[in-house]
Amino acid sequence: MDDCASVRESTASLLESASLTVREHANAGRILSEMAQLDGDCILTDLRMPRIDGLELLTRLRAAGCNLPVVVMTGYGDVTTAVRAMKLGAQDFIEKPFPPQALLRAVRSAIRCRRANGYDVRQAIIAWRLDRLTSRERQVLDRVLLGRTNRDIGDELAISPRTVEVFRARLMKKMECETVQDLVHAALQAGEA
Structure with a gap:
């Protein structure tokens, strides 16, 4: 999820080229409104977005009982923000620009974690x-x-x-x-x- 269409498209293309299924969202409100239908293995979100940023999204997901792994990406990372994201339950925190393999590694790791823990989104909802x-x-x-x-x-x-x-x-x-x-x-x- 990213508010920039070109970033969303290029990220989706990269993930799809690695045989991963992708659903794009322009903002966090869409994910939160569709929480009951979330059936993926991981959420990839930008940190800085209008209205609801990545940290607020994490807070709301966890408050709603959704423990899907979340990978946070940002072009404006600092240690304090990364620590906050991890304390809120982010699986990973990667800084833009990142090599394609770094993103794929982070997403695959999140998916493995979710599957290893047997987390069921529907059950959490x-x-x-x-x-x-x-x-x-x-x-x-x-x-x-x-x-x-x-x-x-x-x-x-x-x-x-x-x-x-x-x-x-x-x-x-x-x-x-x-x-x-x-x-x-x-x-x-x-x-x-």
Whole structure:
């Protein structure tokens, strides 16, 4: 990810020439808005970008539970910034201009690290969504996963079935699930069911 189209294009060409699949993004906002669909092995980002820079992107990814390896590249590197990036969880920090092999080494290393750790992006996103649930939404979720009806859940929690419906609708929205089957599948992926 880089805000400069020519840098993005040349970097993508280099990575694709090494048989790596690339998805380009012009800014960090796009990655953050598409976090649920992230299915790659690594994120390559420029440090200096408008609105959300590389360090802020790292901060937000980690806060959302996304632990994909991130390689930060910059034309304005210094030791303090590199240390901050690494403390925020950057896999690598490389300075522009860099030899093509240095970039390929950094990206391949990040991919190996991700695969060795068995990190699953979808599982992390589901865990992040679960963490966003209120305690009452979580209580309703736990009972939905047990196959309880709204009336049964209401009786157990001492609330009306209509109130259960409201909490159920909210948790379905937060979990981005359209059906109970989707919800059960998500819970299984997160080890909740």
